[in-house]
Amino acid sequence: MDRIDRRNIIxxxxxxxxxxxxxxRNGFLTFDDPGLILNNPRIRSLSVDNILNIMTPHSxxxxxxxxxxxxxxxxxxxxxxxTVIYLHNLLLYLVNIFLVYLILARLFNRxxxxxxxxxxxxxxxVHIESVVWASARKDVLSGAFFFxxxxxxxxxxxxxxxxxxxxxxxxxxxxxxxxxxxxxxxxLPFVLLLLAFFLDRAKRKERLLFLIPFxxxxxxxxxxxxxxxxxxxxxxxxxxxxxxxxxxVRIFGEYIRILFFPxxxxxxxxxxLSTAILDWRVILPLFAxxxxxxxxxxxxxxxxKYLIFGVLFFFITYLPVSNIVPLLMKADxxxxxxxxxxxxxxxxxxxxxxxxxxxxxxxxILLIFWGGLNIRRQLAWRDTRTLCLxxxxxxxxxxxxxxxxxxxxYNTGNYDVSxxxxxxxxxxxxxxxxxxxxxxxxxxxxxxxxxxxxLLSEIESEAEDSSLIAVQKADIYSILGSYEASxxxxxxxxxxxxxxxxxxxxxxxxxxxxxxxxxxxxxDSAACLLYSSLVLLGESPDTQMLKxxxxxxxxxxxxxxxxxxxxxxxxxxxxxxxNLFWRHLVSGELxxxxxxxxxxxxxxxxxxxxxxGLAQEYFFRKDFYLASVFAEKSYTENPYCDNLLLLIxxxxxxxxxxxxxxxxxxxxxxxCSDSLxxxxxxxxxxxxxRKVTLEDVWVKGLNFFNNGNYIEAKKLFxxxxxxxxxxxxxxxxxxxxxxxxxxxxAARDVYLKLVSISPDxxxxxxxxxxxxxxxxxxxxxxxxxxxxxxxAPDDDIxxxxxxxxxxxxxx
Numbered sequence: 149m150d151r152i153d154r155r156n157i158i159x160x161x162x163x164x165x166x167x168x169x170x171x172x173r174n175g176f177l178t179f180d181d182p183g184l185i186l187n188n189p190r191i192r193s194l195s196v197d198n199i200l201n202i203m204t205p206h207s208x209x210x211x212x213x214x215x216x217x218x219x220x221x222x223x224x225x226x227x228x229x230x231t232v233i234y235l236h237n238l239l240l241y242l243v244n245i246f247l248v249y250l251i252l253a254r255l256f257n258r259x260x261x262x263x264x265x266x267x268x269x270x271x272x273x274v275h276i277e278s279v280v281w282a283s284a285r286k287d288v289l290s291g292a293f294f295f296x297x298x299x300x301x302x303x304x305x306x307x308x309x310x311x312x313x314x315x316x317x318x319x320x321x322x323x324x325x326x327x328x329x330x331x332x333x334x335x336l337p338f339v340l341l342l343l344a345f346f347l348d349r350a351k352r353k354e355r356l357l358f359l360i361p362f363x364x365x366x367x368x369x370x371x372x373x374x375x376x377x378x379x380x381x382x383x384x385x386x387x388x389x390x391x392x393x394x395x396x397v398r399i400f401g402e403y404i405r406i407l408f409f410p411x412x413x414x415x416x417x418x419x420x421l422s423t424a425i426l427d428w429r430v431i432l433p434l435f436a437x438x439x440x441x442x443x444x445x446x447x448x449x450x451x452x453k454y455l456i457f458g459v460l461f462f463f464i465t466y467l468p469v470s471n472i473v474p475l476l477m478k479a480d481x482x483x484x485x486x487x488x489x490x491x492x493x494x495x496x497x498x499x500x501x502x503x504x505x506x507x508x509x510x511x512x513i514l515l516i517f518w519g520g521l522n523i524r525r526q527l528a529w530r531d532t533r534t535l536c537l538x539x540x541x542x543x544x545x546x547x548x549x550x551x552x553x554x555x556x557x558y559n560t561g562n563y564d565v566s567x568x569x570x571x572x573x574x575x576x577x578x579x580x581x582x583x584x585x586x587x588x589x590x591x592x593x594x595x596x597x598x599x600x601x602x603l604l605s606e607i608e609s610e611a612e613d614s615s616l617i618a619v620q621k622a623d624i625y626s627i628l629g630s631y632e633a634s635x636x637x638x639x640x641x642x643x644x645x646x647x648x649x650x651x652x653x654x655x656x657x658x659x660x661x662x663x664x665x666x667x668x669x670x671x672d673s674a675a676c677l678l679y680s681s682l683v684l685l686g687e688s689p690d691t692q693m694l695k696x697x698x699x700x701x702x703x704x705x706x707x708x709x710x711x712x713x714x715x716x717x718x719x720x721x722x723x724x725x726x727n728l729f730w731r732h733l734v735s736g737e738l739x740x741x742x743x744x745x746x747x748x749x750x751x752x753x754x755x756x757x758x759x760x761g762l763a764q765e766y767f768f769r770k771d772f773y774l775a776s777v778f779a780e781k782s783y784t785e786n787p788y789c790d791n792l793l794l795l796i797x798x799x800x801x802x803x804x805x806x807x808x809x810x811x812x813x814x815x816x817x818x819x820c821s822d823s824l825x826x827x828x829x830x831x832x833x834x835x836x837x838r839k840v841t842l843e844d845v846w847v848k849g850l851n852f853f854n855n856g857n858y859i860e861a862k863k864l865f866x867x868x869x870x871x872x873x874x875x876x877x878x879x880x881x882x883x884x885x886x887x888x889x890x891x892x893x894a895a896r897d898v899y900l901k902l903v904s905i906s907p908d909x910x911x912x913x914x915x916x917x918x919x920x921x922x923x924x925x926x927x928x929x930x931x932x933x934x935x936x937x938x939x940a941p942d943d944d945i946x947x948x949x950x951x952x953x954x955x956x957x958x959x
Contacts, residue, residue, distance in 0.1 A: 156263045157249055161242060164270045167519055168241070170526045171234050171280045178532045178556050180283040184219070186228050191219040214329040215286040233282045240288040241279045245270045247295035248488060254302055255343070256453060261499060264511050265491045271519040272491075273410040277481045280529045281415075286330040287484045293326035294333045294485070301340055316358060323362060332468040332485075337362035342460050394422040394430050396471035399478050401433030403466075407483065407490050411521050414539040417478040418546045443493070454496025462489030532556045544949055547576035551583050554590075561739035563590050568890075581607050588620065597624050615641045619649055626653045648674055655681060722753045729758055733765060756785035849881065858888045876906040883915060892922045910939035914946050921953055929953060 176186060185191065190202055194217075202216045218236065226232040248269055252262035269275075278287035300319040326333040337359050344356070399419065406413070422430050440459050447455025465485035471477070483490075501507050528538035536553045540546060550573035557566035570587045577583060584607045591600035601624055608617045618641050625634040631653050638646040654662045655677060663681040725744045732741035741762060748755050759782035766775035849864035862885040868878040879902040886895035899916040906912060917932030933950040940946065 152259060153249075153253065156259060156266075157246060160245060160249065160263070160267050160270055163267065163519070164242060164245060165238070167271055167522055168238055168279060168526070170523060171238070171529070172231060174234070174280060174526075174530050175230050176228075176282060177535065178559060179552055180281075184216075184283045185233070188216075188219070190216055191223050194220050194224050212286050212328070212330055214325060215289060218285055218289055230282065233285075234280070237279050237282070237285055237288055240285075240292050241270075241275075244288060244291045244295055247292070247299050250299055251295060251302065252492070254299075255457070261454075261492075261495060264515075265488070265495050267515055268491050268495070268518060269488055271515060271522050272407075272487055273413060273518060273521045273525050274406060274480045274483045274487060276413075276522060276525050276529065277415060277479065278484050280526055281481075284481050287481050290326045290330035290333050291484060293322045293329060294336060297322040297326060297336055298339065298343070302343055320361060320365075324365060327365065332465075332482075334366045335464050335467060337366055338464045339461060342457065342464065345456075391421055391423055392471070394425060394427075395419065397433045397437075398422045398427070398429045399471055401429060401436060402478065403483060403486075404433065404436050406480065407487065410480075410518065410525075412539075412542040413480055413525055414542040414546065414549070415480075415535055416539065416546065416548045416552070418543055418548060419478050452496075454492055454499075458489050458491075458493025458496060460489070462486045462493065465489065545572070545576065547573040547580075551577070551580070551586075554583070554586055558586060558590060563593050566590050567594070578606075592624070597628055600624055619646055622646070623649050623652065626656060629656075631657065648677070651677060722748065725753075726758075730761075733761055738762065738765060754785070756782045759785060846878075853881065853885065853888075858885045861885050862889065876902055876909055876912070879905075880909075880912065880915070883919075887915070887919060887922075892919050895919045896923065908939060910936050910943065911946075913939065914943075914950060917950060917953065 176182070190198065192198075198220070199217060202213045202220070205211045219233070222229070222233050222236055245266055249262050249266040252265055253259055256262065278284045278291075297319045300315045300322065304315045323333075323336050326336065340359055340362060341356075344359075402417075424430070440463070443455050444459040446452065447459065463486075465488075466483075469477075469482035469486075495511070498510055499507065501510070525538075528535050532552065533556055536549050536556065539549050543549075550569045554566045554570035554573060557563070557569065567587065567590045570583060570590060574580070574583055574587065584603050588600045588603050591597070591603070601621060604617050604621050604624075608614055618637050622634040622637040622641075625631075625637065626649060634649065634653055638649055651663050651674070654660075660681045663677065725748050729741050729744040729748075732738070732744065741758075745755050745758050745762070748758070759778045763775045763778035763782060766778065845864050845868055849861045849868070852858075852861035852864065862882065865878055865882040865885055869882055879898055883895045883898035883902065886892070886898060896916065896919045899912055899919060902912040903909065903916060913932045913936040917929050917936060920929040920932055930953075933954050936950055937947060937954075
């Protein structure tokens with residue numbers, strides 16, 4: 149490697165690190181990451197026994213042992229640190245890039261082509277998923293071994309010399325390692341067979357003999373592993389190979405579009421089935437495939453290395469993910485290896501232009517275009533919520549992403565939002581059992597028991613374990629006070645859970661002595677119920693009982709929320725819920741702590757000190773808005789100096805409510821002791837010296853909106869709209885708040901005002917159409933969307949969404 153090669157590689161490395169440095173700000177996602185990394189016991193040790201366990205195939209599980217071992221190394225270094233895991237991904241990606249450059253420079257002996265292809269390989273947006281997502285380690289890991297095997301083979305591993313033998317052996321070892329990282333690299337022998345035609349022709353027979361061990365690895369051990377892991381048990385979708393083939397062709401066409409124009413992208417594509425060969429989404433990919441065959445023929449005829457390598461490398465590495473094995477799945481990461489063949493074909497084809505300036509401009513435009521989309525897409529991978537909302541640009545009604553959002557909001561305690569996304573997803577996936585169960589949990593927490601019963605009845609015949617459904621229904625009947633119906637359901641259920649529900653029936657009827665006699669702490673839930681019964685009886689629970697189980701607060705303690713309704717001993721209930729509140733607060737489970745306050749409020753208990761404790765916790769976490777909400781509730785419940793001063797500090801930290809802060813300071817001067825007057829006077833001076841601009845309020849409102857705090861964002865945008873300086877941006881933001889809160893009538897009025905003062909603003913008509921659609925007014929929906937289509941000829945994403953609604957309403 150000479151000075152020019154080193155300069156090219158360093159420049160590509162700097163570009164890659166600059167672009168992908170954004171990923172250090174991201175965190176783990178709520179899908180795949182918990183199972184593979186955060187909660188995976190197999191990566192907690194690098195002991196010999198554990199490594200042997202990882203290397204052993206397990207039925208029904210993906211077999212990628214090197215991926216798990218790499219996670220175990222990360223865990224040994226820094227636990228489940230996302231920064232370390234991402235740094236490991238990025239370093240492996242840089243190894244891939246280095247090897248790609250070496251391979252291309254060696255094969256084609258053209259540094260400029262190797263530079264541009266490698267640079268675009270490094271920055272193309274389809275690689276974001278493989279690099280940024282912690283769970284996609286297998287792509288960059290298998291890619292490193294895949295390209296290492298190729299590099300060693302073409303630099304001497306195909307010769308009988310002493311030096312060539314060790315390179316050949318290392319190449320074979322790296323091939324095996326790549327397969328153990330990800331099975332799609334089994335195509336390597338075919339790639340090496342392709343490369344044999346680029347090397348010395350005199351030794352082609354020797355090379356074919358050298359490749360026999362590679363093909364044996366492909367044919368025997370890997371297929372055994374695939375069989376053990378259950379991959380080969382896939383069937384044609386709906387039992388129809390014709391539909392599966394047409395759909396695979398359609399997916400091929402969508403991949404070609406993504407390679408050229410990677411926007412919008414999604415982390416989870418919905419794959420609709422294609423049933424007719426005359427569908428343009430099938431015909432165009434077929435023509436694209438035939439065109440590739442023509443290019444291959446042209447390459448063979450003219451001995452054009454770029455055409456031959458580009459077409460064959462693309463299809464060889466695309467074969468395992470082509471859906472010929474009828475999985476019918478689509479993901480950006482599946483193009484990790486095929487992208488190289490595509491870029492060689494593209495850059496080699498463009499290189500026929502002789503004018504170097506024009507050529508340089510084209511390459512720079514492609515690099516800037518793909519690099520810019522790369523940065524934009526990386527920002528979406530910050531967290532699950534941001535990623536899912538960004539992916540909905542590709543398909544606003546994607547039921548899988550809606551399901552993921554429903555799960556995310558359930559886990560974060562936003563049950564109303566979870567229900568909204570879950571119901572939208574359920575309309576497209578009524579067969580999804582896990583989605584039904586998620587909505588059942590949402591409905592139970594919201595107290596919508598009849599909806600939960602209806603959903604359970606829908607899936608009772610489809611569920612694998614119908615007795616579990618019966619137990620859940622019996623539990624709901626018990627909550628509703630129908631103890632006889634609950635016992636009748638449990639009579640035919642041979643489950644331990646049935647005994648637990650019977651104990652809860654006794655608990656709800658106030659038969660606490662029977663619960664203590666009847667129940668043993670054999671599980672977290674049973675121990676929790678037993679503990680609650682003893683507390684309500686005024687007895688001291690056995691601490692050893694609590695130590696013998698690990699309480700899962702997010703579910704087990706939440707069940708106690710419903711168990712105090714029928715108890716007559718109010719003091720016992722208050723004592724129990726107070727106990728529960730402080731336990732949740734200390735554990736950092738603030739949403740559950742807040743629910744205990746709601747329960748105490750319903751039975752008339754004093755909760756001002758609990759509100760103050762919750763406000764202080766949020767203040768320490770620098771969530772000043774929620775801290776101010778609970779401090780104000782505490783002050784309203786029982787006005788005294790401590791909660792008032794905390795309320796003032798919260799509002800002062802938000803720096804956007806000076807008038808309200810001054811009014812509270814005036815109140816504090818009246819009710820607080822003289823020793824605090826100096827501190828209060830200092831607060832007044834700070835407020836007087838601060839100037840709040842409309843821009844400050846606008847930025848704060850946007851922050852509230854982006855974080856899902858639509859109520860507070862609405863207040864700020866309302867103040868902006870009423871400030872006398874009406875702006876279409878203010879109205880648009882206010883309308884979005886109303887729509888997000890489900891107040892579509894108010895959103896309609898705001899958007900009507902928006903289009904009246906800005907009649908050429910296309911997004912106003914678009915959102916007005918969306919609101920009219922939610923209100924069930926088809927004529928107004930059609931008019932609004934038609935006006936939007938006239939004003940926004942280039943807004944492809946919104947135009948597609950609007951066109952769907954117009955098609956639905958016959959427009």
